[in-house]
Amino acid sequence: MKRTGTRIGTVMAGVQAKIAARTYLPGTRLPSVRAQARAMGFSVSTVLEAYERLAAEGVLTARRGSGFYVTGPVAPLALTEIAPQLDRAIDPLWVSRQSLETDASVLKPGCGWLPADWLYEAGMRRALRSLARAGTLELTEYATPLGHPELRQVLARRMAGAGIDAAPEQVLLTESGTHAIDLICRFLLEPGDTVLVDDPCYFNFHALLKAHRVQVVGVPYTPNGPDVDRFGAAVQAHTPRLYITNSGVHNPTGAVLSPVVAHRLLALADRSDLVIVEDDIFADFELTPAPRLAAFDGLSRVIQIGSFSKTVSASLRCGYIAARTDWIESLTDLKIATTFGGGRLAAELVLRALTDSGYRRHMERLRLRLSGEMHKALPRLEALGITPWLVPQAGMFLWCRLPEGTDAATVARTCLKDGVVMAPGNAFSQSLSASNFLRFNVAQSTDARVFDVLARALSA
Template sequence: MATIRGRIARRALSPGERLPSIRKLARDLAVSPSTVVEAYDRLAAEGLIRSRPGAGFYAVGVPAPLALAEDGPALDRAIDPFWVSRQSLDAAAGARRPGCGWLPPDWMPEAALRRAVRALSKADAAVLTDYGATQGSPALRRLLARQCAADGIEAGPEQIVLTPSGTQAIDLVCRFLLNPGDTVLVDDPCYFNFQALLRAHRAKVVGVPFTATGPDPDRFAEALAVHRPRLYVTNSALHNPTGATLSPRTAHQVLTAAAAHDLTIVEDEIFADFEPEPSPRLAALDGLARVVRIGSFSKTLSASIRCGYIVPRPDWVEGLRDLQVATNFGGPSPMAAELVLRTLSDGSYRKHLAALHGRLAQRRCEAAIDLAGLGIIPWIEPRGGFYLWCRLPGGRDAAEVARAALAEGVVLAPGNVFSPSQSAPDFMRFNVAQIDHEALRVIARALG
């Protein structure tokens, strides 16, 4: 494939020119004819060549010259809620990403995933070929209902809607409940993609200062009275980016204020499995009356197998299913749902989580020591998870540090991308599983 691409790029093959025969190219490159057949088929799928039955393969056209600046993320774009996502997702292979929001591949249950993929090859044909049902796999919904019960939440399988991802679960709820111009409360700081998604819905975003035990109760009540928001979007378990845990007292105050002002709360549970012991859940305390539970499996299982879920109040299920048809023509891929189900049902998954808790506890401690050596101090010591929310030394501008590190191929997450009020200029979120010694050296140079 590289040989043919090179010939097209050098214009040694012109548009419409016939490629060497399979047998000739196999002889020239000293490979088997089947290898050439597969290479030609893949190049045809990419649109670089095309087949004429009985006449061979022909070049389609000359691609535009490759520009490295266009092949990766734009390095000069504004540092905003899209910035870290773009840099992390589009980074070149091998780039260091202490600012990203997922674990490295070797931290994930690869063996269980491979078993599930092998088993999937024997699944019913419908799983491999059909659209997803509007509410998603009944078997996976039954499993999630059991997990809800373990968390003290009464919700049967019929009250759970599977979605193509956790982000799309939030998107679906926003489509269901918001109109352009509605106000939505978020924590300050909060997960930056909450802001990006709400911006796409043309909502007015208002931040509430976040403390070590949850949103500041007085400022939360004040924001409800002044702004009359429609939604509040938050992480209760291991808050992103701070790693803080909601306290029972703050949970009670939040729910009391929400009831008084008819506020709906969207509780994102994506980090719940990283907790050593469960913390208070708004959905459990509220009984799903005004709290919507959402989540996905991308942090502990696989970010490649996209599947999320919504647990709303019962009378919202039909409306969410209709919206799912309108926006996605069905629920998540049946293949993705089957892979998640098989892996979660595998007895090794609980062992994976237990090992992950221990490994992350050690890594958080090591990373905190390494960062402290650079004068970077964590805001709190989280109970679990893989984030440390840290203040930089000397009031350094985290955006400037991130730009300097990016120039050396290291992606960082500066504090103000998380802050609606732009009140965290000297903070940075670090993913402890993605920090190595070379990344630390680059960070040290960027600070200097």
């Protein structure tokens, strides 16, 4: 009897999980009792009892001669209920929350940003002092729909330096890089569309795309960019609407896109209805600029986005979208609908920081400092049997393989108990094929305790 009750509970929990994940929407007809019984290996009576109990709770409704249907309303969106299901120690949202919520005593080699004292604090203070003396409009008024005109001009000039021809009217300011992608998804996607991402890729791409209820397909990433043959196969098999990537310093691998791969990707995009979103957030970390898809494409099928949280200040929420003019027009309407006027104060601060005479020197020092910490971290990791997938030319990330047979999620859970936040590989992998990888932020790995805790976790 106890076993039967457990099986009934299993059926009920499975149905409720699919309702929570919006796989079963109101009005959806559930698999027949017999079909569900065969699929789960349970008896017909067990499944029927589970369905009847859910009907008694008002979750389902039974229609004579037709079956059981989901009642309304639509379940509140819970991103953690949307497949694939991951242990919370490796869930992208959980990694982010651990990194954001913990106090200063917790070490964060798994987070994706620089330590506070590595950012452009001096420039920010100068910008704040200057802005305090500005006129009333800068301090109190809404921004224009496209955003701060002078900052857009500066961004257009910066993009021109990378070979991207974008007029200021083709640049739309956003509240952040994440907000930029969210607007693009609202503009181009419908629930059920397919989006390609790199495997591995920045884990918050996964979380954001879940919120848009799309199918996500990962394409293996190589040291030169995505595997073009696998990319072409995915385009043919899934007819994706978007591909989201980093073209500069790739997150989490640190790889750089090659010109050959860039041209082959664009040829595939031209033969399909594929739009490419190129996240250029790490552009200022580069020593030698990598090819930009937006430069080769001329902002025809490629949309470039970026922000300044990695180099100026994570507290300053300001990003941008560069795209063809007709798309910017529609994206501007979406921006007004979702944020109304946007942040005039933040844009003014970014402008003053970027045009400050000290920003170039700040970035030179930062690149040298990151290079130094990269070379310090490598032997420390290798002493633990942890090997880099590649040694990046620039940036803050090392994508590393753990010793054979080691599970990164288990290591992360153990380290978390000792006050160290790690970033396990499967948080970045749509295919969950990176279970023995960790991403290290070398700027957040300067404390020897990181490696002491890691050594204990590996030997546990």
